[in-house]
Amino acid sequence: MSLFKEKHFSDESYIELMTIISSRGYQYIKLTDKFDGKCPTTKKRILLRHDVDISPAGALKLGKVEADNNVVSNFFFQLNAETYQMLSPACINICKELQSMGHLVGLHVDSALFSEEEDKIKGTIDWIRDNLFPMDYAISFHRPLPGSLGKKYAGFVSAYDADFFDTDYYASDSRGEDRFYEKLESLLNLDASLIQLLLHPCWWENETDKKKIYQLISQRRQNDLDEYLLFNFAKVFGNVIKRGDQ
Numbered sequence: 001m002s003l004f005k006e007k008h009f010s011d012e013s014y015i016e017l018m019t020i021i022s023s024r025g026y027q028y029i030k031l032t033d034k035f036d037g038k039c040p041t042t043k044k045r046i047l048l049r050h051d052v053d054i055s056p057a058g059a060l061k062l063g064k065v066e067a068d069n070n071v072v073s074n075f076f077f078q079l080n081a082e083t084y085q086m087l088s089p090a091c092i093n094i095c096k097e098l099q100s101m102g103h104l105v106g107l108h109v110d111s112a113l114f115s116e117e118e119d120k121i122k123g124t125i126d127w128i129r130d131n132l133f134p135m136d137y138a139i140s141f142h143r144p145l146p147g148s149l150g151k152k153y154a155g156f157v158s159a160y161d162a163d164f165f166d167t168d169y170y171a172s173d174s175r176g177e178d179r180f181y182e183k184l185e186s187l188l189n190l191d192a193s194l195i196q197l198l199l200h201p202c203w204w205e206n207e208t209d210k211k212k213i214y215q216l217i218s219q220r221r222q223n224d225l226d227e228y229l230l231f232n233f234a235k236v237f238g239n240v241i242k243r244g245d246q
């Protein structure tokens, strides 16, 4: 019989997922625990990772559910996502709020635009820390180059560091598919000493219908664009942009 009764992308299934992992004796860890002088107190550890490719609001929602269930996780925000603006007060506030709940907030690096070289990445995190909020010295790659898999860095920790990442002990809800449940269950049954579970907040937000997810993303971007134009160019666009119910 399956460990998980609720193999869906709902709040209930998320809580069930966290509860079952905890009941199997797993401790939720942050990538920087070692940096922070924290030693594991159990033999079984899980790194719960969230790459925020699409929805900071979804990230905040997951962060709250986790905090309510005494779970810490690792969020990675992207500077060049077309789905949200990381350099906005709203997104920075979400990052700070997640940290205040005890979660890690690091950088999601897209090598299509950014270098994967250590000093460049470190410089970016330093800039964010100097200007925006105290981002943790931790990263995940959007689409890692083969050379970055398993690599260790001195100035920050990568989610693909060999200490944390091994494809055999890794499960992910990529593409919003629920096949990860099977892999996770087999790893829990193996009593694997370290599991990395990558869950994308956008699949867990409130819709599983991909068309509705697309509509929500589009609507949010449109609202952000309208807000920006109205705030900065009110005299130009004030009569052009019609708000929601007009």
Ligand SMILES: [Zn+2]
Binding pocket: 051, 052, 053, 108, 141, 142, 143
């Ligand atoms: Zn990504």
